[in-house]
Amino acid sequence: EDQVTQSPEALRLQEGESSSLNCSYTVSGLRGLFWYRQDPGKGPEFLFTLYSAGEEKEKERLKATLTKKESFLHITAPKPEDSATYLCAVHPTGHNTDKLIFGTGTRLQVFP
């Protein structure tokens, strides 16, 4: 069964303290892996798409990487405004799989 697991569930960082969020996945084949940011009570906001192992994408303080079994979202020198829940999703290959499978997210809090 296709599955996405994110860790940790919650992360508290001091402003400027860099860290990484993990997304591990179990799928028969991977068409793409996606990162989203979600603020409380709002819709997820698209961040990155990664398609193949070794690929990296960057946006401001965020950098996403992909291996054959997992993806990392690295946050460099975070600021309080980076506080949000970060969701990972995969688009698996196979029959009737034009859909994303989401992990339950990592809730990030950055304190000044």
Place this chain on the structure above:
Amino acid sequence: DSGVTQTPKHLITATGQRVTLRCSPRSGDLSVYWYQQSLDQGLQFLIQYYNGEERAKGNILERFSAQQFPDLHSELNLSSLELGDSALYFCASSETGYPYEQYFGPGTRLTVT
């Protein structure tokens, strides 16, 4: 602002009732996706429509149905509502039939009492 609009923002209704949630995709996007997000289950894919046709189905209950109209807006109909249907319902859209770079609306918060 993602360009995806959803109405209403909030909906409070009683068990057994029926409600309709509406979504307008971003201009030019042909696909619409519906998701349910509850505290204990995260974001669950319900159904996708592409250019008016159902394309993919997820964990959608038989009491729920959806459609996409010729102007590409979509409606999600929830009937015989139960307390457990209380959740945030999101609509997302993408340009193609593949779920790449989905843009989410602000959601409809449904409370069933």
